[in-house]
Amino acid sequence: MKRIILLAGIAFSSTILIGCSSKNTNSSDTQTTSSSTVKNNYKYYAKGKTFYSKKGSMTINRLIGYTNDNNNYFILDVTFKNTSKKSQDAASIMSPNVEAYQLNKDQSQKVNLDGSNSASDYYSSDQIDNYNRMNEITNSQSNKILPGKSVHTLMEFSYKLNNNTNAITFSLNDPNAISKETINPKKNKVTFDASSISYNSLNLNDYSD
Structure with missing residues (x-):
């Protein structure tokens, strides 16, 4: 038992x-x-020279430099691609802010480059036709991009360079994000050498509005 x-x-x-x-x-x-x-949950990430989203991508092709008031600036030459099944404008494809950073000359600290300057400042006030044409090109980002299509354009704002030595790093910042998982923090970097900036090389005929 x-x-x-x-x-x-x-x-x-x-x-x-x-x-x-x-x-x-x-x-x-x-x-x-x-x-x-x-x-x-990550909606955005970077690889190579391109930022990707679930709706498409934005590739930074090159940095176009110019000098204004004894300071050096650069404009972003970019290509937006719509990989979704609906027409999208550039802001819908890549809505976060594109921020630029650079180590200062003695590499003691990272500097957030001012990106509030108008890209149209590339031209002086007496070049009114080119100035207006530049605005037409940058405003084209509000146009709809058909599914599977791309648009080659210029970003609306230029960045003020801190120095001509250290690399420039771009990353995305989405201040309106609901959660921190919007952008992959480990894959959020696109880098260019300062020496790669091509000065006074802008050709407006390369772009369509």
Whole structure:
């Protein structure tokens, strides 16, 4: 009789252990799924010279430099591509702000480059035709891009260079993001050498409005 009770107790204990093991396994699966979900929440990331979103991409082709008031600036020559099934404008494809950074000359600290200057300042006030044409090109980002199509254009604002030595790093910043998972923090960098900036090389005929 005692042997029967002992065997019954062992069987009951085994059942409890199996249940706990199953519960732990399910918990582990839930954690894995949750981790995978977080990774998939990233809407934007960078690779090479391109920022990607779920709707398309923005490639920084080159930096076009110019001098104004004894300071050096550069404009972004970019290509937006619509990979969605609907017509999208550039802001819909890549809505976060594009911020530029550079180590200062002695490399002691990282400087956020001022990007509030108008790209049309590339031209002096007496070059009114080119000035207006430049504004037409930068404003073209509000035009709809058909599915599978691209637009080669210029960004509306130029950046003030801190120095002509250290590399320029671009990253995305989405101040209106609901969660921090909007931009992949480990893949949010596009870098150009300062020496790659081509000065006074802008040709407005390269772009369509």
